[in-house]
């Protein structure tokens with residue numbers, strides 16, 4: 107077991123996506139002891155991205171996993187320790203106490219960089235089809251499917267780019283949208299929606315899933331506003347709009363906005379002493395990797411100022 111686990115750390119970063127890795131690296135470079143706790147592998151969402159778009163300064167065609175590896179490497183080089191664990195509960199007690207599945211971590215300051223995760227309440231049966239045809243990640247899982255349905259708008263820009271990717275590998279793609287079109291850049295959407303093998307069903311939502319004779323996802327039931335239901339045979343369903351902020355238990359309700367995102371005063375400082383938020387989990391995040399990295403920088407600077415004033 108790591109030496110750092112038993113001691114009070116300067117900083118605990120929860121979530122090892124680009125926001126958390128950036129915050130942790132910068133804190134460690136300033137000489138602070140830092141652990142990044144992540145329940146999955148380091149890199150978070152980047153791990154599922156093919157070619158990174160809209161990330162200035164990268165040479166052409168850098169993939170998400172490549173960028174994740176670079177961020178992880180520079181955090182480790184700076185002295186950050188990575189602990190593969192899920193933080194289940196946070197509690198304030200002079201500093202912060204984080205309960206994880208295996209141990210207890212204590213730190214003067216906490217950076218919450220836990221991103222977004224699936225909302226299992228919008229289509230409860232989706233969870234039981236995980237690995238049997240339902241995915242939150244098109245680029246990794248569906249490289250070989252034929253006929254795919256997606257639902258919802260999600261972060262419109264990424265929905266459009268993911269549809270283009272799916273359309274390049276699938277026989278046909280049906281996009282099911284709750285409104286007329288997703289948010290985000292409309293020319294990118296028009297390009298995706300205009301592809302010959304992409305069909306768009308607007309003002310609709312997926313309400314039920316049915317399995318085929320092999321126990322895999324076989325049919326998706328789509329309810330259209332004022333137009334009744336239709337049943338679509340599919341080979342895979344990619345959920346893109348049912349995402350909610352993730353965070354450990356123990357945060358007072360006032361820390362969260364109505365959507366469950368972490369409220370901040372200046373972009374990264376929460377109303378809880380010594381707690382900072384960065385990346386997709388914070389209220390107002392624009393959900394681009396570059397802005398998550400910028401949040402990580404700001405959170406580290408704010409946390410460093412907080413720790414040095416103690």
Ligand SMILES: Cc1cc2nc3c(=O)[nH]c(=O)nc-3n(C[C@H](O)[C@H](O)[C@H](O)COP(=O)(O)OP(=O)(O)OC[C@H]3O[C@@H](n4cnc5c(N)ncnc54)[C@H](O)[C@@H]3O)c2cc1C
Nearest residue numbers: 121123124125144145150151159193221385386393394395
């Ligand atoms: C399909 C898709 C394509 C995209 N493509 C691009 C693109 O091309 N260019 C671009 O700029 N942006 C893109 N984005 C957006 C970008 O990926 C995200 O905005 C960014 O990666 C978010 O980083 P983050 O660090 O805030 O969160 P995440 O990367 O989600 O990291 C959060 C981490 O926290 C961990 N975690 C959560 N809860 C806990 C807990 N309780 N305990 C421990 N660990 C926990 C998770 O395991 C995860 O690793 C895309 C998004 C999607 C959905």
